[in-house]
Amino acid sequence: MAAKIIDGKAIARMVNEETLARVEKLKAAGKTPGLAVVLIGDDPASQVYVNSKAKKCAELGIYSDKRVLPADASMSDVLDLIDKLNRDPKIDGILVQSPPPPQIDEEKVIAAIDPDKDVDCFHERNVGKLLIGKTDGFRPCTPYGVLVLLEKSGIDPAGRHAVVIGRSNIVGKPLAAMLMQKAKGANATVTVVHSGTPDIAKYTRDADILIAAIGKPEFVTGDMIKPGAAVIDVGINRIPNPETGKNKLVGDVNFQEAVEVAGAITPVPGGVGPMTIAILMSNAVTACERRR
Numbered sequence: 001m002a003a004k005i006i007d008g009k010a011i012a013r014m015v016n017e018e019t020l021a022r023v024e025k026l027k028a029a030g031k032t033p034g035l036a037v038v039l040i041g042d043d044p045a046s047q048v049y050v051n052s053k054a055k056k057c058a059e060l061g062i063y064s065d066k067r068v069l070p071a072d073a074s075m076s077d078v079l080d081l082i083d084k085l086n087r088d089p090k091i092d093g094i095l096v097q098s099p100p101p102p103q104i105d106e107e108k109v110i111a112a113i114d115p116d117k118d119v120d121c122f123h124e125r126n127v128g129k130l131l132i133g134k135t136d137g138f139r140p141c142t143p144y145g146v147l148v149l150l151e152k153s154g155i156d157p158a159g160r161h162a163v164v165i166g167r168s169n170i171v172g173k174p175l176a177a178m179l180m181q182k183a184k185g186a187n188a189t190v191t192v193v194h195s196g197t198p199d200i201a202k203y204t205r206d207a208d209i210l211i212a213a214i215g216k217p218e219f220v221t222g223d224m225i226k227p228g229a230a231v232i233d234v235g236i237n238r239i240p241n242p243e244t245g246k247n248k249l250v251g252d253v254n255f256q257e258a259v260e261v262a263g264a265i266t267p268v269p270g271g272v273g274p275m276t277i278a279i280l281m282s283n284a285v286t287a288c289e290r291r292r
């Protein structure tokens with residue numbers, strides 16, 4: 001039996017509607033939330049993301065300030081810009097598109113962002129708060145997007161075995177922290193597997209909720225999934241499509257196989273991606289509500 005398809009676009013639309021109402025309330029009080037998106041270099045994939053963020057801002061009435069620095073920008077160019085944006089009263093949120101070019105030390109850039117404007121939730125202060133369960137402010141966009149997808153699909157992680165493939169600072173690690181969190185958290189039993197794990201399938205086959213965030217096209221095959229499990233595919237990979245000669249977008253999960261085994265599954269595109277943007281917008285509005 002084929003799995004239920006979790007519609008990330010529809011759930012993102014629900015989140016965006018709530019965000020729009022919050023924006024309207026702020027505007028009625030004379031406050032317009034503002035988001036700065038910083039892009040260093042001209043990577044085409046990054047440009048697509050940055051433009052879709054600006055477009056969503058426009059749709060929701062959020063002021064957006066897109067700043068593009070040349071690919072050979074220096075560390076001090078970037079830090080000067082961050083400093084300006086930190087002090088700009090119109091700007092509530094700052095996002096620096098990842099990954100930056102090699103001469104830029106991403107860790108230092110993130111550390112320079114005012115934590116109250118850190119809508120990605122990448123700053124060590126916000127990451128630390130997340131880990132100790134003090135999420136009174138921002139939640140990281142993609143991991144929180146995953147939790148909202150589960151919640152709105154009626155899948156409660158409490159007491160279930162959640163297996164996360166990948167341990168990056170922006171997806172796997174914060175997601176594992178949020179899934180295991182007790183108070184106001186998902187209260188799941190969490191296993192994290194990664195490139196240092198021999199026999200990954202041994203763990204994934206026991207997962208009630210399986211989340212793939214590795215950046216390897218169609219890595220998760222049908223035989224790695226427990227029948228009836230919820231499968232959340234975070235991966236965004238562009239691979240050549242021999243039929244059209246162009247690139248196509250695939251996730252970290254072999255959808256064709258997985259859909260036959262899983263109980264519920266997110267597609268790529270139209271799964272986690274739209275949620276990431278929706279939570280980012282919500283965080284920008286939260287930043288405005290808190291700052292002003």
Ligand SMILES: NC(=O)C1=CN([C@@H]2O[C@H](COP(=O)(O)OP(=O)(O)OC[C@H]3O[C@@H](n4cnc5c(N)ncnc54)[C@H](OP(=O)(O)O)[C@@H]3O)[C@@H](O)[C@H]2O)C=CC1
Nearest residue numbers: 142166167168171194195213214215234235236272273276
């Ligand atoms: N939909 C969305 O909104 C978003 C999608 N993405 C996508 O999600 C994917 C993951 O992103 P991100 O976390 O940033 O990626 P990173 O490359 O930063 O991290 C990948 C993680 O997967 C692990 N890994 C890589 N290959 C394997 C393997 N063969 N077996 C087991 N583990 C492996 C790595 O292990 P190790 O730690 O040892 O290197 C690492 O922990 C990408 O496709 C990215 O494009 C990312 C952000 C948002």
Ligand SMILES: Nc1nc(=O)c2c([nH]1)NC[C@@H]1CN(c3ccc(C(=O)N[C@@H](CCC(=O)O)C(=O)O)cc3)C=[N+]21
Nearest residue numbers: 095096097098099120141236269270271273274276277
């Ligand atoms: N500072 C920073 N913050 C990020 O949040 C961040 C980042 N850097 N660097 C790159 C990753 C990736 N990411 C995505 C956002 C939306 C979609 C998305 O909307 N995807 C659509 C498809 C879009 C397409 O067709 O390319 C979908 O899945 O339906 C995907 C990926 C955010 N990231």
